[in-house]
Amino acid sequence: MARDIVKRELTGAARWRLFLWPPLLLSAALLILPQASFVWMSLHKNLGMGLVSPGLVPDNYLRVLSDPFYLGSLWLTFRLSLTATAIGLAAAFPTAYLLARARSRWISFLIVLLLISSFVTIVVKVLGLSLVLGQEGVVNQFLEWIGIVAEPLRMLNDETGVVIGLVQYTLPFLVMLLFSVIQTIPASLEEAAELHGATRLSTFRRILLPLALPGVIAGALMTFNLNMGAFTSAVLLGGGKVLTLPVVIQRKIFLDVDYPLAACLATLLVVMVFLFNVAAALALRRTRHPLRTP
Amino acid sequence: MKALARLRRQWFFWLVTAAVYFFLLGPIVAVALASLEGKQTYHFQFPPETFSLAWYARIPQKYVHALGVSLALASVTATIATLVGAAAAIGIVRGGPRYREALQAFFNLPLQVPFVVTGVVFLQFYNQLAILSGIDFLGSLAGLVIAHVFVTIPYSIGTVGSVLARANPRLEEAARTLGASEWSIFKRVLLPMLKPGVFAGFFYAFIVSFGDVPIAVFIASGGFVTLPVEIFQSLQFDFEPAVLALSTLVVIFSVLLIVGMQKLAGFDLVLPAAKR
Amino acid sequence: MASVTLEGVSKVYGRHPAVNEVNLAIEDGEFLVLLGPSGCGKTTTLRMIAGLVEPTQGVIRIGGADVTALPARKRNIGMVFQDYALFPHMTIGENIAFGLRERHLDEVAIKRRVSELLALTRLPGFERRYPDQLSGGQQQRVALARALAYSPTLLLMDEPLGALDLKLREAMQVELRRVQRALGITTIFVTHDQEEAMSLADRIVVMSEGRVEQTGTPEDLYRRPASAFVANFVGKVNFLAGTVRSVTGAVCTVALADGTVVEASARADCSAGAAVRLALRPEHFRVVPEPSGAAKGQICGTIEQRRFLGNVVHYYVRTKGDLPLLVEQAGAGPVLEVGERVALSWLSEHALAFAGGERGGTG
Numbered sequence: 001m002a003r004d005i006v007k008r009e010l011t012g013a014a015r016w017r018l019f020l021w022p023p024l025l026l027s028a029a030l031l032i033l034p035q036a037s038f039v040w041m042s043l044h045k046n047l048g049m050g051l052v053s054p055g056l057v058p059d060n061y062l063r064v065l066s067d068p069f070y071l072g073s074l075w076l077t078f079r080l081s082l083t084a085t086a087i088g089l090a091a092a093f094p095t096a097y098l099l100a101r102a103r104s105r106w107i108s109f110l111i112v113l114l115l116i117s118s119f120v121t122i123v124v125k126v127l128g129l130s131l132v133l134g135q136e137g138v139v140n141q142f143l144e145w146i147g148i149v150a151e152p153l154r155m156l157n158d159e160t161g162v163v164i165g166l167v168q169y170t171l172p173f174l175v176m177l178l179f180s181v182i183q184t185i186p187a188s189l190e191e192a193a194e195l196h197g198a199t200r201l202s203t204f205r206r207i208l209l210p211l212a213l214p215g216v217i218a219g220a221l222m223t224f225n226l227n228m229g230a231f232t233s234a235v236l237l238g239g240g241k242v243l244t245l246p247v248v249i250q251r252k253i254f255l256d257v258d259y260p261l262a263a264c265l266a267t268l269l270v271v272m273v274f275l276f277n278v279a280a281a282l283a284l285r286r287t288r289h290p291l292r293t294p
Numbered sequence: 295m296k297a298l299a300r301l302r303r304q305w306f307f308w309l310v311t312a313a314v315y316f317f318l319l320g321p322i323v324a325v326a327l328a329s330l331e332g333k334q335t336y337h338f339q340f341p342p343e344t345f346s347l348a349w350y351a352r353i354p355q356k357y358v359h360a361l362g363v364s365l366a367l368a369s370v371t372a373t374i375a376t377l378v379g380a381a382a383a384i385g386i387v388r389g390g391p392r393y394r395e396a397l398q399a400f401f402n403l404p405l406q407v408p409f410v411v412t413g414v415v416f417l418q419f420y421n422q423l424a425i426l427s428g429i430d431f432l433g434s435l436a437g438l439v440i441a442h443v444f445v446t447i448p449y450s451i452g453t454v455g456s457v458l459a460r461a462n463p464r465l466e467e468a469a470r471t472l473g474a475s476e477w478s479i480f481k482r483v484l485l486p487m488l489k490p491g492v493f494a495g496f497f498y499a500f501i502v503s504f505g506d507v508p509i510a511v512f513i514a515s516g517g518f519v520t521l522p523v524e525i526f527q528s529l530q531f532d533f534e535p536a537v538l539a540l541s542t543l544v545v546i547f548s549v550l551l552i553v554g555m556q557k558l559a560g561f562d563l564v565l566p567a568a569k570r
Numbered sequence: 571m572a573s574v575t576l577e578g579v580s581k582v583y584g585r586h587p588a589v590n591e592v593n594l595a596i597e598d599g600e601f602l603v604l605l606g607p608s609g610c611g612k613t614t615t616l617r618m619i620a621g622l623v624e625p626t627q628g629v630i631r632i633g634g635a636d637v638t639a640l641p642a643r644k645r646n647i648g649m650v651f652q653d654y655a656l657f658p659h660m661t662i663g664e665n666i667a668f669g670l671r672e673r674h675l676d677e678v679a680i681k682r683r684v685s686e687l688l689a690l691t692r693l694p695g696f697e698r699r700y701p702d703q704l705s706g707g708q709q710q711r712v713a714l715a716r717a718l719a720y721s722p723t724l725l726l727m728d729e730p731l732g733a734l735d736l737k738l739r740e741a742m743q744v745e746l747r748r749v750q751r752a753l754g755i756t757t758i759f760v761t762h763d764q765e766e767a768m769s770l771a772d773r774i775v776v777m778s779e780g781r782v783e784q785t786g787t788p789e790d791l792y793r794r795p796a797s798a799f800v801a802n803f804v805g806k807v808n809f810l811a812g813t814v815r816s817v818t819g820a821v822c823t824v825a826l827a828d829g830t831v832v833e834a835s836a837r838a839d840c841s842a843g844a845a846v847r848l849a850l851r852p853e854h855f856r857v858v859p860e861p862s863g864a865a866k867g868q869i870c871g872t873i874e875q876r877r878f879l880g881n882v883v884h885y886y887v888r889t890k891g892d893l894p895l896l897v898e899q900a901g902a903g904p905v906l907e908v909g910e911r912v913a914l915s916w917l918s919e920h921a922l923a924f925a926g927g928e929r930g931g932t933g
Contacts, residue, residue, distance in 0.1 A: 013390050015476065020385025020397075022449065023378045030444040034419035041418050090363060091317075110315070117318040119548040121505035123525040124541040128321025131328055138324070167495060172318060173394040191622050192655035194642045196669035197720065206668075210659045222405070229408025230505045236529050246410035246508065253512065259418055266411040277406055 036085050042263035058262035070248070074268065077244040080159060080234075083228035084166035088174050088223050089216065091167070096178035097208075101187060118172035125168050126236045128155060133164065134238075157239025165233020170223045177222065181215030182208075217284050221277055243271050349539040357524055357540050361389035363514075363519040364504055371390060371442040372499035377493055378443070379450025380488060386451070387458040404445045413512035416441040420513065433516035441513055442503040449502065450495025457491030474568055497555050572633030572723040573598045573621060578627030580780075581614050588781035592628070596758065601750055605758045605768040606777035607803070612760045613728055615777070619758060620726050621645050630696045630723060642674075648717030648755075649726040652777050653733075654709045656701035662688075662712050663697035669720040687715040688738075690749060707738045714749065725750070725757040732765065743769050768792070779920055782917040798924040801849040808895045810848040814840050814923065824848060832867050834921035846923040852884070852898035854920040856882050860911035862905050868913045871895065876908055887912060 043056040064070045099107055117125075133139055133155040140152040155161060185208065193203040208217075231246035238247070245265060252262035328347045336517070386397055404510045420431040431437030510520045521544065530536050574596040581589040589611040595903055596602045602610040617623040619630060630638050656665050663684050670680045688694050691711040701709055710730060717725060731739045747770060750757050761767055767774050768788040776791065776799075777781040784796040788804075795801035798809070812824040815831065822836035824846060834848050860870055868891075871889035877904050879932030888892040899913065906912065 013388065015389075017345055017389030017391055019381040020391060021388055023382035023401075024397075025387070026378055027382075027404075027444075027447060030440065031403060034415045036447075037419050037422050038415045041422070080359055084382055089313050091310060093306045098304070098307040098311045110311075110554060113315065113319060115419055115552045115556075116549055116579070117322070118321055119501050119505070121507070121522040123507060123522045123529065124544060127525070127537070127541060128323075130324040131324040132321050133335075168317070168321070171314065175442050176312065186653060186655065188651045188653055189657060190653040190717075191620075191642075192649065192651055193657075194619060195620055195622070195645075195647055195649045196716065197643045197646075198668075198670035199672075200335075202672060211657075223405055225408065225537045229410045229412075229508060231410055232526060236526070243529075246408065249410055249414055251510070253414060253417065261412055263418060266408075266414045270411050271410055271566060273408055274406060274600065 008236075009179055016228055017052060041260055042267050044260045053066070053123050061268075064261070064264055065135060070268075073147050073245050073248050074127060074272065076273070077160050077246070077269070078240075080166065080244060081224055084163045084170070084227050085220055085223045086172050088167050089220055090171055092174040092178050092219070093212075093216070094169060096175050096182055099175070100182035102132070111176075114172050118176065122165075122169050122230075122232050123236075126165055126233055129161075129165060129168060129237065135163070147282065156237050157241070158237070161239070162234045162236035162242045163185055164209055166227045166230060167235040169233060172228050173226070174223050177219045178212070178215060181212050181219070185211045208262065214284060217280060221280055224276065225273055228269065229242050309359035325538055326542045326545060329464045329535075329542045331535070331538075347539075349536050350543075351513050353536045353540050353543075354534070356519075357519075357521065357536070359518050360521040360524040361540075361544075363435070363518050367438050367442065367520060368500045370435070371441050372496045373447055373502040374439065375443050375446035375499040376450045376492055377453075379447045379452075379499075380492055383449070383451045383454035383458055383491070384488075385486075387455055388463075398451075402448050405448050409445065409506070409508040412415045412441060412445055412510040415424075416444075416509070419510040432513055433518055435518050437513050438510060438518060438520070441509050442499075442506065445506075445509065446499035446502050449498035450492070453495040453498065454488055454491035457488060457494075461487045492556055493555065573631075574620070574724060574756065574758070575629075576615070577629040577631070577633045578580055579615070579625045581611075581618060581620060581623060581629060582626045587780050589618070589625075592600070592777075592780075592782055594775060596756060596783070597628040599754045601747070601757045601759065601770060601772045603771035603774045604758065604777060605764060605770070605774050605803070606762065606783075608664060608762055608877065611778040611780040612762075612777050614758050615728055616758060618727055619724075620649055631861055645724075645726045646722050647726060648720070648722035648726070650710070650713045650717050650730040652729045654713040654873070656709055656712055656716070659698055660702055661698050665701065665712055665717045666719050668716060670881065673720055674904065682860075683719060687719055689717045690718070690752075691746075697709060704714060706734050706770055707742060711745075714746070715911075718749075718753065718755070723756070725755050727757065727759045728757075729761055731761075732763075738764070746770065749929070775803075776803060777929075778803075779929075788867045795849070795922065797849055798849060798926075801922065801924070806852050806898075808850045808852065810827075810895075812848060814842050814844045814846055816842050821925060824921075824923060826869065828869070829867050830867075832869070833918035833924045835919045837923055837925075839925045840923050844925055846925055849918060849922045849924060850920065851898045852917050853882075855895075855899075856915045857885070857897060857899060857906070857912050858915070858932070860913050865918075868915045870911065870913050873906055873908050873910050876906070877907070885912075887914065889914075 016075065036215060040056075042060055043058065045057055045059050127201070131137055135152040135154070140149075140206075143149045143153060155164065168282045171248070189207055189211070190203050192198075193207045198206065229246060231250055234242050234244045235250070243251075246269070249262050251266050252258045252265065328345065329349055331349075366370055384399060385391065386394060386401075391397060407415075416437070417432070420437055424430040424432065433439065465483055465487070466479055469479045474482065506520070507522045507526050510523050511526065514520050514523050521540075525537055527540065528534055573595070574684055576594040576616065579589060579592045580587060581905065585747060590612055592611075594615075605617065606612045613622060618625050619632075621637070627640070631634055632645060632647075658670065658782050661885060662669070666684045666687055667680045670727060675683070676751060684697065685694075688697060691714055693711055693715065696704065696708065696712070701712065704712065712799060715828050723885050730743050736740060759767075760769060771788055773785060773787055774791055775785045778799050784791060784800045786794075791804045795804060801807045802809075812826040812832075815823040815825055817840055817866055820836055821833055822840050824834050825831050826848075832848070834846075840846060842845060856928060869889050871894075872886040874888045874894050875886040877884040878901065883899050883901055883903075883905060885897040887897050888894045895914070
């Protein structure tokens with residue numbers, strides 16, 4: 001009897017497992033076929049005019065890894081992505097905390113605003129940023145009016161502008177993610193800490209941060225990945241001077257029509273991002289997962 | 295007095311939150327206000343000196359066309375990605391496959407590939423495909439859809455999966471004891487439970503597809519250029535003030551869509567999706 | 571250890587007063603239970619004492635000192651939460667040591683104190699486990715140990731036994747009293763369960779709609795409830811609607827809805843002609859088969875249902891017009907059959923007349 005039931009349940013699960021095959025095949029095809037052809041392309045030599053050499057050679061990789069320009073570009077991308085991620089976390093965590101803990105009717109309105117911000121395409125937001133932060137933008141007008149600065153502050157067309165653009169791009173996603181993370185941490189834990197004598201700082205350090213850490217790291221990784229692959233703000237707010245790897249790749253494609261080199265650079269970017277993610281995942285595995293999901 | 299006391303204790307949080315909202319919404323509001331500038335200047339004018347809706351009447355045809363392309367692309371992409379993602383989520387959560395974690399990691403891979411790389415990858419893939427088989431996806435809606443489906447599947451797996459994981463499997467057992475067939479359980483118990491996750495997944499896929507630049511910029515060309523790419527090109531090369539009016543319309547459309555979405559799914563169900 | 575006083579304490583959310591002008595005096599070493607239905611303001615009162623909720627009005631004193639504006643962490647209070655609020659990322663040992671670390675004790679002292687508490691709460695050997703590896707009862711004891719670790723002056727408990735099953739609950743009640751007596755710590759305990767309140771409390775405060783209905787020992791509340799609400803909430807009670815005929819000293823005569831005239835103990839607000847409700851405990855009925863009864867001061871009815879519970883038997887007796895009355899008799903006596911006609915009587919001192927009688931039947 002009992003055996004029959006077990007068997008029946010297994011066939012039930014097996015039936016659901018059939019659902020897995022079409023998506024698995026499709027995802028595998030979309031992942032493997034293009035990537036394979038792409039890595040294959042990166043092992044060719046560019047002959048100009050969109051033509052490539054017939055044989056497989058590691059020339060591109062040797063060239064990229066020995067050229068300070070490309071390595072510098074990679075380092076720049078890394079640096080700007082990390083900076084934007086750090087600023088994003090610092091801004092998103094208090095905001096998400098307030099949204100998750102406050103009990104007010106306005107909270108749902110604030111969340112709708114967040115969704116709107118995340119929905120509006122980055123190019124429109126970049127356009128708005130250049131209106132607001134430009135030499136003649138409202139922010140500079142205001143700063144001059146209250147007399148903080150004598151000359152308009154230069155916020156765009158350099159690395160600062162790019163970082164501002166990256167934060168603008170990822171911040172709403174990060175706030176939403178941290179919001180749902182903090183919501184899963186019962187408020188009574190913070191109350192208990194406070195009652196047992198903890199200061200606000202100590203409650204944050206000993207209770208909130210450790211419990212939110214897996215979510216914070218997941219959010220940081222998501223943000224970092226988005227930043228590493230974004231070039232809209234680098235192109236539009238960097239004034240053509242901030243040459244991050246995505247910008248270089250885009251130029252190799254459109255200006256130099258050097259597909260093999262672009263493929264090589266893109267492979268480099270993927271590998272770096274992937275290694276970073278794996279390292280983070282390994283680091284995370286060592287910390288005990290505090291709130292088990294049911 | 296009470297509110298003031300609370301404000302005093304949490305001033306730091308309120309300050310950061312206010313700054314975040316100013317930072318996020320300020321530029322969008324600035325675009326909308328600047329679009330109302332009546333003077334026919336070909337540079338940014340903010341805040342506007344004279345109010346007029348003149349630019350709204352002068353949005354070039356190519357942008358209207360691009361808006362159509364973007365809408366079609368986002369709808370088709372979101373539909374396919376949601377169907378595929380929902381199937382995968384059901385398989386993973388209810389099927390209990392052996393290598394569950396590895397499968398989840400595999401399905402999440404597209405989000406770990408930087409978008410610009412995905413763009414370049416599909417550009418070259420389509421190129422080689424054209425050479426090998428003669429089918430040219432470049433500059434076609436299908437080409438855009440395929441690349442976007444690739445990056446949006448993880449979102450709907452995430453949303454449907456989290457709804458499924460929270461749903462009580464006893465409900466399906468209850469339906470079985472009440473005499474429901476497997477098909478009927480799927481249709482009358484499972485699907486209604488999945489609805490919020492499906493909506494949220496559709497919503498996210500739509501957002502990503504509709505707003506994407508780094509992928510589409512490589513594969514959109516000819517008759518099929520998306521709106522963000524058109525705006526991107528305009529900002530990069532020759533700015534037209536009509537872009538401000540157009541952007542404002544896009545913002546209004548986004549607001550309407552979100553409010554509608556919230557009515558349909560509720561954002562407590564949209565939000566957990568962000569966990570992925 | 572300390573006494574606690576609340577002077578005119580109120581908490582208003584929006585326009586709705588959750589706690590309304592509450593005055594309380596809790597003595598040093600006392601075990602006080604705040605009892606009431608959900609939404610009566612008992613938890614809000616507790617959270618105001620803890621410092622987690624700021625009162626809209628009034629003064630709270632602990633050990634004589636005004637703590638109304640003092641933040642929770644400076645009040646030196648131990649609290650056990652309804653969901654225990656154990657820190658999931660810390661071991662049991664770290665949880666118990668939490669308050670000690672915040673007070674910057676040296677590690678040796680912390681270690682000694684933690685093992686003392688593990689012994690006190692009978693959890694030796696659990697130090698290195700995590701909360702989610704413990705049963706509900708064990709988690710409850712850890713929460714208690716954590717709250718007691720830094721020798722607080724006051725222990726607060728918010729429905730701490732609500733999640734446990736009945737057997738475990740009763741065992742924990744005994745355990746809790748043992749620990750509380752051993753330490754002599756002033757304790758305020760919130761519950762909606764009157765049996766739990768009766769078995770634990772030195773004194774019970776019954777609350778309803780943000781106000782204190784009555785304060786007294788369990789015996790006081792049961793025998794001399796100040797209102798129909800208290801009579802109904804503490805123990806089981808039947809209500810009979812009627813009108814006061816006359817009052818003579820401590821006894822009044824009441825005409826019930828069906829015309830029967832009975833005697834009851836008169837309360838201050840009873841005057842001739844007033845509509846009243848008579849509150850009668852199930853165990854205070856004397857039951858006799860009808861033929862021999864139906865005398866003056868008795869009401870008659872038919873046994874509609876019988877529940878044999880071992881030590882006692884419950885009968886539901888249908889009387890004229892009213893809802894069935896719950897009657898409790900010793901299990902050792904003769905057992906009556908369903909359908910039998912019976913007459914019910916009682917001592918006048920056991921029938922309490924409360925003003926305002928619209929409802930009858932079992933409370």
